[in-house]
Amino acid sequence: MRRILSDLKTHLKSNFEWSKDGEIMLLLAVLIFVNYHFELEEKLLSNLDPWLYLGYFHLLYPAVYYATVWIKCRSKITAKFTSLSALYILALSVSSGFIFYKTWFADYPVYEEYYLRNIAANAQGSIIIFLVLVLVYFGIERRQLPNFYGFSLKHNFKPYLILILFMAPLIVGATSLPGFLDTYPSLKVWKYDEVFGMTHTQMASLFELVYLSDFIRVEALFRGALVIGLARFLGKDTIITMAALYCVLHFNKPLGETISSFFGGYLLGTIAYYQQNIVGGCIVHVGIAGLMDLVAAIAWSMM
Secondary structure, X not given: OHHHHHHHHHHHHHHOOXXXXXXXXXXXXXXXXXXXXXXXXXXXXXXXXXXXXXXXXXXXXXXXXXXXXXXXXXXXXXHHHHHHHHHHHHHHHHHHHOOHHHXXXXXXXXXXXXXXXXXXXXXXXXXXXXXXXXXXXXXXXXXXXXOOOOOOOOOOOHHHHHHHHHHHHHHHHHXXXXXXXXXOOOOXXXXXXXXXXXXXXXXXXXXXXXXHHXXXXXXXXXXXXXXXXXXXXXXXXXXXXXXXXXXXXXXXOOHHHHHHHHHHHHHHHHHHHHHOOOHHHHHHHHHHHHHHHHHHHHHHHOO
């Protein structure tokens, strides 16, 4: 824990600039206000048109990411950085906007269809992201990176477990916030019939396994590819440019979670950059997400 705090302090002293970082945070504040005040993303995507989904994310993510790169470190932009980062952003846009799977299970009974769609919604993102990362790493980046985007077990992971314990009471307190119990747990299995011969407990367990594994995909892309993978081009500036994009990723979440995601992403990005490791971040992300679903499920059971 001491090293994490030391790295964060060192980074803020050496890299934080009110003129540039403040401009990025102002941009995010405007985007957050527009999205939540006008319910922009919700209204745009309410008709479930799969091509509109793809188009929306293909515009939003590159615009936000390259705007923050331009603000923070425009002099560091090179052709190779642009082409490599474009592959990562494209993978994110496709994985976020790909909803064609919603028609794959139309022949199943309603509850089976709904359950399979929720499983596919989380599994497809991991498939797309890891397919791209594996191809890029072994095809282009293997000689540039000491390991696969920061996946290394040569590390002390005890501080990350402490972070999860620190977050536990905050998550319990979040159950009283507007929208939290509407969003979590991610799949409220008790509202639906049992499917495929599984009990509700088995249904929830399988879903949580797929759902939580998706957060490893998030860490691999955001902290692995966008921070560690692009550090040789942007240096420490990869942290805030990644955190800004990570914040926008949460536009479909409760407002408090979206705002906190910027600071959480900034912290995890700092850890990834200075320690060249994302396994600790995976532990924190999966642990907190699992706690959020567990605490919310308990709160629902007490209502």
